[in-house]
Amino acid sequence: MIYRTFLILFLFTSQVMAMGNDFEETSYCSRAARKVQNWSYQLLSATGAWDYIIDGFKPARVKAMDLLDLQPNDKILFIGEGSGLDFEVLPEEITKEHVWALDYSSEMVKAAKRKAQLLGFSEDQCIAGDAQALPFNEEKFDKIFFPLSLGSIPNPTLALGEAERVLLPNGKIVILEKLVDDKASISYARRCVNFFTRFIFADINRNLTQMKGSESPLKIINYESTQGILTGLFGKIVSPYYRLAVLVRDNDYPDITALEARIDQHPKVE
Ligand SMILES: C[S@@+](CC[C@H](N)C(=O)[O-])C[C@H]1O[C@@H](n2cnc3c(N)ncnc32)[C@H](O)[C@@H]1O
Numbered sequence: 001m002i003y004r005t006f007l008i009l010f011l012f013t014s015q016v017m018a019m020g021n022d023f024e025e026t027s028y029c030s031r032a033a034r035k036v037q038n039w040s041y042q043l044l045s046a047t048g049a050w051d052y053i054i055d056g057f058k059p060a061r062v063k064a065m066d067l068l069d070l071q072p073n074d075k076i077l078f079i080g081e082g083s084g085l086d087f088e089v090l091p092e093e094i095t096k097e098h099v100w101a102l103d104y105s106s107e108m109v110k111a112a113k114r115k116a117q118l119l120g121f122s123e124d125q126c127i128a129g130d131a132q133a134l135p136f137n138e139e140k141f142d143k144i145f146f147p148l149s150l151g152s153i154p155n156p157t158l159a160l161g162e163a164e165r166v167l168l169p170n171g172k173i174v175i176l177e178k179l180v181d182d183k184a185s186i187s188y189a190r191r192c193v194n195f196f197t198r199f200i201f202a203d204i205n206r207n208l209t210q211m212k213g214s215e216s217p218l219k220i221i222n223y224e225s226t227q228g229i230l231t232g233l234f235g236k237i238v239s240p241y242y243r244l245a246v247l248v249r250d251n252d253y254p255d256i257t258a259l260e261a262r263i264d265q266h267p268k269v270e
Pocket of ligand 1: 054080085104148149153
């Protein structure tokens with residue numbers, strides 16, 4: 001009995017540790033978590049539960065649109081768009097035909113198409129696809145937004161590389177996600193919680209600097225917490241863990257200093 005308990009604890013601990021930053025999904029548990037997470041999103045969207053759970057994030061979406069600095073003619077891409085909630089916060093002056101939304105879950109895409117149609121966007125531009133292999137040519141978009149999706153995409157380094165590939169010169173990428181700051185340590189308890197959240201919705205222990213990779217032409221120019229801006233019970237509980245980040249190509253903006261992914265390193269951008 002003691003031997004069996006010890007063995008189970010050992011296996012659990014090794015999987016918890018192995019799943020951290022397993023972007024290539026080498027472990028059996030990571031691959032299983034991916035499959036279950038996909039089913040989870042199909043279910044959450046088909047039942048309409050997702051929009052209800054995530055309602056309190058609207059102020060952060062509005063803030064993300066501000067950070068994108070949207071111009072009337074901008075070509076915009078939402079990656080991992082889910083059910084289309086970002087259509088609701090796009091400013092009036094943008095060109096609706098220039099907005100694209102991509103998601104891996106077919107049920108999420110169906111929901112996004114419904115919202116797009118209702119709000120006058122092109123439903124044909126809500127597409128099913130993989131953020132790790134975007135179905136677009138180079139340099140197509142001025143502004144790209146990852147709304148709560150970088151923690152759910154299996155290999156976020158690949159996804160950021162793809163976003164950079166399709167980004168036009170002088171473009172901007174904004175990320176809204178639960179992130180671990182540079183130099184912050186991740187407790188064992190948080191690793192355990194992450195073991196379960198990865199099966200349901202996302203990896204909650206990702207760090208932006210690590211996901212971006214040291215070879216990336218992108219640099220972080222803004223990084224802030226959503227603390228105090230999310231609403232609703234769920235939003236209020238989780239708001240200290242979410243971050244809004246802006247990335248640009250270093251070559252496009254040589255005069256702007258690259259910043260670390262740490263709240264205390266950043267002047268708050270209003
Ligand atoms: C936490 S949900 C966020 C949904 C939506 N963006 C929102 O803010 O409500 C994460 C989304 O990422 C999508 N996703 C996961 N892996 C993906 C991939 N490889 N490519 C594109 N989307 C992906 C999921 O289907 C899901 O809709």
